[in-house]
Amino acid sequence: MILTVTLNTALDITYRVPSLRPHTSHRVSEVTERPGGKGVNVARVLAALGHRVTVTGFAGGATGREVHERLTATPGIADALVPVTGTTRRTVAVVDERTGDTTQLNEPGPHITPAEWSAFQDVYADLLPTVSAVALCGSLPPGVPVGAYAGLVRAARAANVPVLLDTAGEALRRGIAARPDLIKPNADELAELTGAHEPLRAAQDARRRGARAVVASLGADGLLAYTSEGLWRATPPAPVRGNPTGAGDSAVAGLLSGLVEQLPWPDRLARAVALSTATVLAPAAGEFDRAAYEDVLARVAVTGEVTAA
Amino acid sequence: MILTVTLNTALDITYRVPSLRPHTSHRVSEVTERPGGKGVNVARVLAALGHRVTVTGFAGGATGREVHERLTATPGIADALVPVTGTTRRTVAVVDERTGDTTQLNEPGPHITPAEWSAFQDVYADLLPTVSAVALCGSLPPGVPVGAYAGLVRAARAANVPVLLDTAGEALRRGIAARPDLIKPNADELAELTGAHEPLRAAQDARRRGARAVVASLGADGLLAYTSEGLWRATPPAPVRGNPTGAGDSAVAGLLSGLVEQLPWPDRLARAVALSTATVLAPAAGEFDRAAYEDVLARVAVTGEVTAA
Structure with a gap:
């Protein structure tokens, strides 16, 4: 069982x-x-890859009920969302059929009370002994302390559960100090964290700040992995056109499933790049095209050097 | 008790x-x-004017539950919406704070089954003997026959209940033939119905098609009423800037409350223009500003001629 944490869940609507x-x-x-x-997006891809996943975080109001009902109906996913009195936010993506472009409208998240945050931490602590890995994903809703991820990383490490952190800004800065096993920033998030705009230098700096491994997503250029075992670049076979929504979440699912399956790093990275590319190519935002995934997986180029043991 | 019918209810969201x-x-x-x-908008204004109102139509799904919950919490309004298996549509109004302009995104309505349409007609027939007037408002959701309003107008007339019809296109064309007591088209709807672009000529034509009285809304120029008792124009004291969303519904509420209170036509029209103007002036779309209403009410100019008895 893999656990994904989404403190700021949403009902995603596409028009x-x-x-x-x-x-x-x-x-x-x-x-x-x-x-x-x-x-939640990471969990859906993990379930599609055949993993059992538990989803936790917060859900409330009419939109929270819809999130619950739809998650419960998804095979392979167990719903452990913690109820809150606030209302789960909606995101509205407006797709222009003429140009294919998307205009995004994101509601603010609900305010989380101290009692709700405390209830979540109890649920999380109860789930940790039952899982093989945990992913902490996305932004913090109002009311959740900015150091939240640091505490959740520490709890996972204390339970000996590998932990991936995928967030940005101050939440990432605080969380990384608690030494997560893996972070997956994009180039902008990494530059904001470290002040360095050259990805390799920035990844090195992020490791110095506490991340045991850094996988930076470089958009169409694929992934750069800087770990204690070595340094790799994984590149898709050709640039693709499509909707990049959810491509980063698919990459997280690829990395996390590869970690749980104890794949070597190059295989994890190839899977992450192939899933990410297949997500851009899928007609529906955030879904992945399985045929494209298998096709791309065989053709991802991974180059790198292994650190001397 | 006044009855308003909204076959295509919505959850209106403003961003x-x-x-x-x-x-x-x-x-x-x-x-x-x-x-x-x-x-529903008409009912809210009627309730604010002190009338008791029953709302019927259809509601379904998570958005339908929200519509139910919020209507039930509104003083003066009784909820008699008929449940359907489809999902009540959302409308999203995106207000640009820089320019004040609104971009509107309207979901399609749920598909209504023949059994649901039949259940609605039973509820409507049961409500008619309990009400002093009925307003039939808005578009028809998919599945409801295009001649729906004609049947509802005939049922109201058979029950001796005055009936106002506020719709457009083919639904208006069919409905008007059943001889509603009042229609309230805007200039475009009236032109589409009659082919005449001059409002007075178009209103005359609409009466020949079956409407006993026609109140045409001419935007900032106010209202033109053509009835068996006379011909009037009601004009707001000055042009106003603001959000016209719901101004037409407020005018319907003014006309309907005036009818139930047996006010003379000039008073009904003054109230309708004042409510409409006070709706444009209110900060929230579809609300009306009570102080502005009372101020404008005293200053609406009504001119006209009474038909010789």
Whole structure:
């Protein structure tokens, strides 16, 4: 069992409109809804890869009920979301059918009370002994202390559970000091953390700040991994066009499943790049195209050097 | 008790964003939600004027539950919405705080089954003997026959209940033939119905098609009423700037309350114009500013001629 934590879950709504024109009225031609937030997306990909996953975090209000109902209906996923009195946020992605471009509207998350945060920590502590790895994903809703991830990383390490941290800004800065096993920032997040704009230098700096391994996502250039075992680059076979929403979450699912399956680093990275590419290629945002995944997986280029033991 | 019918109810969501820029991502700074659809808006204004109102139509799914819960919490409004298996639509209004302009995204309504349409007609028939007037408002969701309003108008007339019809297109064309007591088209709807672009000529034509009285809304120019008792124009004291969302529904509430209170036509029209103007002036879409209402009410100009008895 793998655990993913999404403190700021969402109901992700996608609207397709023939053409988005500001300050006019639009009939939405197609509405799709699914539970969202980074850790929920990671869980869905892990389940599709055949792993059993437990999802925790917060859910409340009418949108929280919808997130619960839809998660419960997803095979392979167990719902351990903690109820809150606030309302789970919605995100609305408006896809312009003419250009294919997306306009995103993200509601603020609900305010989490100290009692709710405390209840979550109890649930998390109870789940840790039952899982083989944990991913801490996404932003913190209002009310959750900015040092939240540091505490959750420490608890995982104390329980001897490998922990991946995928967040940004101050939450990442604080969380990394607690020595997570892996962080997966993109180039911007890594530069914001370290002040260094050259990815290799920034990854080195992030390791000095506490991350045991750093996998930086470089967009179309793939992944750069800097770990105690070596340094690798994994590159997709060719640039692809599509919707990058959820590509980073698919990469996290690839890394986490590879860790649990004890794959060598190059295989983990190839899987992460292939899943990420197959997510960009899928017609629905955040889904991945399985045929594309298998095709790309065989053709990801991984180059690197292994650190002398 | 007044009855309002909203076959295509909605959960109206308003997002405020600092500036709407297509193909970028936005943090929504403020989210408001309320039950919507024209008849629901009319009911809210009637309740604010001190009338007791029953709301019927359809509601389903998670958004339908929210509409139910919020209506039930509104003083003066009784909820008689008929449950359906489909999901009540959302409308999303994105207000650009920089310009004040609104971009509207309207989901399609749920598909109504023949059994659900039949269940609604039973509820409607049971309610008619208990009410002093009925307003039939807005568009028809998929599955409801296009001649629906004609049947509902005939049922009201058979029960001796005055009936106002506020819809557009083919639903209006069919409904008007059943001889509603009053229609309240805007200039575009009236032109579409009659082919005449001059409002007085178009109103005359609409009466020939079956409407006993026609009150045409002419936007900032106020209302034009063409009835068996006379012809009037009601004009607001000065042009106003603001959000016109719901102004037409407020006018319907003014006309309907005036009818039930047996006010003379000039008083009904003054009330409708004042409510409509006070809705444009209110900060929240679809609310009305009570002080502005009372101020404007005293200053609406009503001119006209009474038909010789």
